[in-house]
């Protein structure tokens with residue numbers, strides 16, 4: 489895998505910089521061509537001579553060289569475009585903050601900002617710095633830029649404190665990157681996944697609507713996971729402020745249940761897996777006011793009619809697609825969910841109960857139970873929605889023909 493791969497290793501100024509030596513040695517031994525960029529601070533922890541000897545290439549530390557003799561410029565764009573992969577290890581809190589903000593005050597940052605290849609970074613810092621809200625925010629922002637974090641490990645830190653913040657071991661960094669880069673490790677390569685997510689808004693008049701509290705977080709987490717596993721994703725989304733990060737996700741924005749129905753049917757025939765996580769309105773106003781409705785009368789009755797059940801309608805026409813629905817129940821949960829699975833001709837139903845604290849709408853966590861056609865159910869602990877998405881695809885990859 490690493491044979492002839494061109495890798496830039498960026499080393500920044502933290503004590504974990506000493507591990508960069510074995511990291512570079514391992515990469516070179518496995519056939520990669522490695523060029524190292526050090527920040528000026530990193531050279532206080534480990535010498536450029538060590539890393540240039542191990543990488544068998546010169547090490548870059550500055551924008552310019554041989555300044556006294558007239559000077560030449562290190563071309564950051566050329567170097568950035570040379571790379572197949574870029575890895576910043578260790579990545580200090582300071583460098584991470586610069587990556588977030590595009591602060592380009594050293595050569596490594598200039599290369600980082602010019603790079604077009606996958607970028608990995610391995611944070612290393614003391615545990616309080618690691619837990620700091622700004623670090624947390626920066627991690628999320630880097631994720632939204634498409635940078636891939638190699639999480640720090642728990643253990644004894646150079647300060648003597650014990651906790652998370654220790655840079656991952658060189659062997660683990662390399663296998664983490666391998667997992668991420670290997671196309672054949674992407675079980676949904678070539679597959680199409682159709683998703684519905686978020687709420688629907690049913691117009692009453694030009695300024696009012698009937699909506700619900702769905703945030704779309706579960707559906708968006710599913711979309712990111714499917715794309716990460718190599719699928720092409722069509723995400724039919726009701727109104728939400730959420731954004732997608734993976735270029736393999738095509739978002740189709742809709743407002744009402746009727747729009748969502750139309751778009752879902754447009755893409756269903758061509759998909760391999762359909763997961764309907766949207767909180768679709770069950771009723772919609774029979775008449776939509778053309779003008780804003782005036783409060784002229786004491787009482788006001790709104791006549792509602794049933795919307796079409798998108799999930800049911802897809803279950804009715806499904807051929808080879810693996811169809812997954814969600815159920816939000818408050819009573820007789822398992823029984824009701826099982827009934828829905830049969831009625832709507834689903835392959836899997838994911839039950840979330842509003843009884844579980846931390847589960848359901850607008851939270852970052854969810855507690856779900858999977859129920860399949862054979863009636864077998866599998867209960868999971870409360871966990872982040874991103875991890876629920878992983879469980880969902882572990883199941884689908886194992887049980888579908890996809």
Ligand code: CTP
Nearest residue numbers: 764765766768795796797798799813814815816
């Ligand atoms: N769903 C849908 N279209 C609708 C209503 C629901 O596609 N018009 C889908 C949801 O996306 C979800 C599943 O149906 O995957 C279950 O939704 P839920 O509201 O729990 O159940 P309902 O079918 O609406 O049944 P009930 O209101 O009786 O609980």
